Amino acid sequence: MENIKAIIEALVLVSEAPLALEKICAVLTEVEKVQVKDALDKLIAEYEERKSGICLQEVAGGYQFRTRAELSNWVKKLKGSKPASLSPASLETLAIVAYRQPIVKAEIESIRGVDVSAPLRGLLDKKLVRIVGRKDVPGKPIIYGTTRKFLEVFNLKDLSELPTLRELKELNQSQEIDENIPSQENIEDIPSS
Amino acid sequence: MNEEQTKDYAIKLDIFEGPLDLLLYLIKKNEIDIYNIPIALITEQYLHYLNMIKSLNLDLAGEYLVMASTLIHIKSKMLLPVPEEPSDEESEDDPRFELIKQLLEYQTFKEAAADLGKRPLLERDVFVRSAPMPAEIEKQDTEEEELIEVSIFELIEAFHHLVSRIDNKELLEIDLEKMSITDIINDVMERLTREKNLTFDELIGVKRSRRNVIYTFLAILELIKLKMIKAYQTSVFGVIRVFPAVE
Numbered sequence: 516m517e518n519i520k521a522i523i524e525a526l527v528l529v530s531e532a533p534l535a536l537e538k539i540c541a542v543l544t545e546v547e548k549v550q551v552k553d554a555l556d557k558l559i560a561e562y563e564e565r566k567s568g569i570c571l572q573e574v575a576g577g578y579q580f581r582t583r584a585e586l587s588n589w590v591k592k593l594k595g596s597k598p599a600s601l602s603p604a605s606l607e608t609l610a611i612v613a614y615r616q617p618i619v620k621a622e623i624e625s626i627r628g629v630d631v632s633a634p635l636r637g638l639l640d641k642k643l644v645r646i647v648g649r650k651d652v653p654g655k656p657i658i659y660g661t662t663r664k665f666l667e668v669f670n671l672k673d674l675s676e677l678p679t680l681r682e683l684k685e686l687n688q689s690q691e692i693d694e695n696i697p698s699q700e701n702i703e704d705i706p707s708s
Numbered sequence: 709m710n711e712e713q714t715k716d717y718a719i720k721l722d723i724f725e726g727p728l729d730l731l732l733y734l735i736k737k738n739e740i741d742i743y744n745i746p747i748a749l750i751t752e753q754y755l756h757y758l759n760m761i762k763s764l765n766l767d768l769a770g771e772y773l774v775m776a777s778t779l780i781h782i783k784s785k786m787l788l789p790v791p792e793e794p795s796d797e798e799s800e801d802d803p804r805f806e807l808i809k810q811l812l813e814y815q816t817f818k819e820a821a822a823d824l825g826k827r828p829l830l831e832r833d834v835f836v837r838s839a840p841m842p843a844e845i846e847k848q849d850t851e852e853e854e855l856i857e858v859s860i861f862e863l864i865e866a867f868h869h870l871v872s873r874i875d876n877k878e879l880l881e882i883d884l885e886k887m888s889i890t891d892i893i894n895d896v897m898e899r900l901t902r903e904k905n906l907t908f909d910e911l912i913g914v915k916r917s918r919r920n921v922i923y924t925f926l927a928i929l930e931l932i933k934l935k936m937i938k939a940y941q942t943s944v945f946g947v948i949r950v951f952p953a954v955e
Contacts, residue, residue, distance in 0.1 A: 669827050
């Protein structure tokens with residue numbers, strides 16, 4: 516049993532990208548998937564317990580060794596590099612894509628109330644957002660979604676790990692009311708000039 | 709509003725992400741209940757901001773003007789007497805409803821964005837073991853430099869750069885030398901296997917004829933297409949280095 520943990524530890528260490536449970540199982544053919552998962556959980560707990568500088572984390576559908584967030588200053592000192600940070604506009608756009616995907620640009624813009632071409636292009640360049648396809652409506656607008664890299668960068672296991680939206684409940688309530696009064700629905704259509 | 713306040717606003721202008729953000733700011737500043745916005749007050753302050761942006765000669769995004777007209781429209785609607793039905797407090801006919809909905813939604817995502825930004829971010833808060841450099845690259849003095857895969861556009865850019873350096877007189881010469889892309893491909897591969905890696909400039913060579921340069925460029929494109937070589941650069945506009953793609 517102890518051996519499994521050691522093997523898994525080695526496998527995760529040599530993997531460049533987060534190592535999927537299935538891949539570990541493909542190596543440890545004689546071991547049940549449940550046992551592998553169990554060993555992984557134990558490993559995670561051990562690293563946690565030891566207050567190690569490294570922790571084993573589940574990100575983007577796999578397992579990866581990462582440094583502890585509290586130690587970032589030391590690592591940055593060693594690396595001497597400053598990471599490109601995301602602007603508020605990019606972060607807002609990214610959040611909307613993440614929660615509302617698959618989504619077209621017009622929908623993002625209606626939520627943000629401004630043009631999102633620039634931040635969206637930046638997110639595509641950074642490979643945090645990708646083109647998922649085209650919506651089957653006139654104009655065939657491009658549909659956007661987040662990438663696996665988004666999960667890796669934001670330390671997320673999968674999309675379901677995104678924190679629930681705070682105001683979601685209230686919004687849903689408002690939408691219900693909204694449906695009851697179609698007369699107020701098209702306030703934006705009223706000529707504004 | 710006096711001059712001082714005007715200055716105060718000016719500093720804050722660039723922090724707004726759009727008309728909704730500006731409205732949220734005004735709501736927060738006035739400590740207003742978002743479900744019961746005093747439209748007259750907010751409209752007045754909103755328009756005041758717009759004038760400020762204009763007086764500063766800043767580009768006023770069209771979205772801000774659309775919002776201004778929406779606000780004025782809501783304000784005028786609220787001034788009209790509600791026909792018959794006794795005012796049902798926050799009745800469903802509230803002309804502010806759509807705006808409130810929009811504001812709440814925007815606020816939600818603004819918060820969600822802030823939450824995302826607070827997560828332990830890769831390369832900012834948490835780090836992974838650095839990927840090993842291919843052996844060939846390590847030999848070069850490129851340590852600490854991260855290699856980016858080169859796109860076709862950068863290759864073309866580099867090609868233009870080289871061609872522009874070739875003496876124009878070349879154009880008048882008639883080159884009888886027989887060349888085929890296959891020859892050049894072989895030549896390029898030979899040089900690459902010998903040298904392990906070469907920069908784009910080295911590969912093409914400045915002193916060669918225009919025809920040779922073009923052929924070599926086509927050969928490089930062909931080889932990349934065939935996945936026989938790989939091109940990397942250390943930064944945008946950096947030196948492009950070509951490697952044989954042997955595993």
